[in-house]
Amino acid sequence: MAYLDDYLQQFVSPDVISQINKETVSFASALDVVARTSPDIADAIMKELRDQRDSLKLIASENYADVETLLAMGNWMTDKYAEGSVGHRFYAGCQNVDTVERIASEKACELFNAENAFVQPHSGIDANLVAFWAILAAKVEKPALDAAHVKNVNEMSDEDWDALRHSFGNQRVMGLSLDSGGHLTHGFRPNISGKMFEQYSYAVNPETGLIDYDAMRTQAHEVKPLILLGGYSAYPRKVNFRIMREIADEVGAVFMVDMAHFAGLVAGKVFTGDFDPVAHADIVTTTTHKTLRGPRGGMVLCKDWLNEFVLRGCPLVLGGPLGHMMASKAVAFEKALHPDFQEYSAQVVKNAVALADELMRCGAKLTSGGTDNHLMVIDCTSYGLTGRHADGALLDSGIVTNRNTIPNDPNGAWYTSGVRIGTPALTTRGMKEDDFREIARLIDEVLRATKPVVTDGKTSPAKYTLDADFAQKIQTHITELLARFPLYPNIEIQ
DSSP states (O other): OOHHHHHHTTTSOHHHHHHOOHHHHHHHHHHHHHHHHOHHHHHHHHHHHHHHHHSEEOOTTOOOOOHHHHHHHSSGGGGOOOOEETTEESSSOOHHHHHHHHHHHHHHHHHHTOSEEEOOOSSHHHHHHHHHHHHHHHHOOSOSSOGGGOOOGGGOOHHHHHHHHHHTTSOEEEEEOGGGTOOTTTTOTTSHHHHHSEEEEEOBOTTTOSBOHHHHHHHHHHHOOSEEEEEOSSOOSOOOHHHHHHHHHHHTOEEEEEOTTTHHHHHTTSSOGGGOGGGTOSEEEEESSGGGOOOSOEEEEEOHHHHHHHTTHHHHTOOSOOHHHHHHHHHHHHHHTSHHHHHHHHHHHHHHHHHHHHHHHHTOEEGGGSOSSSEEEEEGGGGTOOHHHHHHHHHHTTEEOEEEOOTTOTTHHHHOSEEEEESHHHHHTTOOHHHHHHHHHHHHHHHHHOEEEEETTEEEEEEEEOOHHHHHHHHHHHHHHHTTSOSSTTOOOO
16 A cells, blocks of 8 residues: 555645655654654654764664664554453454564564564563563472562562572573673573572683583583573674583573574574574574664564463563554564575674774784674773773764673773674665775774873773874764765655
C-alpha cells in the first residue's frame, strides 16, 4: 500500500508525488508535529542527528538503524497492553500485537536458524534475566524462599542473598571476567545477576590475551556451575562455542551465550560452524541493535526444552510488551535477511582488522594483539595515558569512543587503562579498509599529543592537556572524511 500517495492524490498530481522524498517528509513532518507541543524536544532530536552526522562514531556497541526500522518504532502500537504471549494474552484486543510478535519471532528464527525466539525483552539485561529465570524454573522445583521470609530487595544483606541462592541449590554461574572483556550482567555482584547466582570467572591467558579453553575446562570441573556462560562486551576475538558446549556437557551445565555484541556477525554468516552460538547453546540472549542494526531492545533464542519457561518472561520478569518495538524488530530482521546484510557484516570485520593492523603499525598496543570480530581495545598505557585521558582527548578531536578495562587493569573500572573501539557504525556509513587505516592514524596522532596533568608530582588519572589548535585540525580532517559518507542521505533536513 502507498499510504502517503493515497493522501497526496487529493491535493497534487501523480508526477509531483513521484518526486517527493518520502523519508524526508516522514521525519520532517514528525518533528513539526512534536514541535507543536515540545519544541525543545524536537530541537534535541534534530541536534542528535546533526551530532551523529558530524562525529566519528567508533563506539563498538552503537550503530545506525535503517530508516524503515526507525519509522516502525513511532506508532500507536505503543498504546496497547499485551501481557502474555502470542495467543495467550491477559488483555483482549491484542490481535495486531499477536501478528507483529509472531512475524518478528518467525523472522528471528529464520535469520538465526533458531528453534524458538522470544522478542519481548526491552533490553539486553532483560533478555538475560528472562534466560536466567527460565533456567532456574526449568531446573528448580521448589520456590526460593517462603514468601514470609523474603525481605524488601533493597534491605537484603549479602547473607540474605547467600541464603536465597542456597535455597535454589546454591546455583553457580561461570562467565568471562570483566577485565577480560565480560559483561556486568554475567553474574557480577553490582548487577542483579550477581545477587541471583554465586559467580565464578574464567579469564584470558595473561600472555596471549586469548581465552584458554583447557583452563576453562579444568575450572568448570572444579566449580560445576549450573550455567556456563559465553559472550562478551570487549573481547576482540572469536569464541569457539563447540568447545564450550563440550565443557558444559561434561559438567552438566546449561550452556548460555550472550551474543549482544556480535549478533549481526552471526546473522550475517560471518560467524558460522564452531563460532555460531545458536548452533551450540541451550539458550542465547542478545540485543537487537549493535551489529544487528535494529532498534534498541533484546531477544532470547532457545532450544525447545526451555521455550515454555522463556515464554513466562512476561509477567515473571518483564512488564507489558512494547508492540511498536517488536514491529521495529521485525523490520530489522527482515532487512538482515537480505544478502546485502551479509556483505555489510563481512565488511565490518574486514574494517576492524584493517583498523587494528594500522594501529599496531603506528605503535599502539591492542589487547590480544589484534581482532577477528568488530571491536578492539587499545592499551593506553603504551601512550602513558589512562582510558579516561584517552576517550576525553579523542572526543575533543571529534572521535567518539568509550574507556574500557584491560586484563589485570591497574587503573580499575572507572579510570581504566584502555579504550574500546569498533567498526559497525562507520561501516554502515560506507567506509572501507583504507578509510579505517586513515582513522587509525588520526587516533594515534591524538593519543601521542595528549599528556596527563601532573600536579605536585602526582599524575591525574583524569585530567590531560591537548593543544586546542591540534584538536581543531583533527576535527577538520574528520569533517572532510565524513563528508564522503553522508549519514541518512535521503533525510534532507538540516
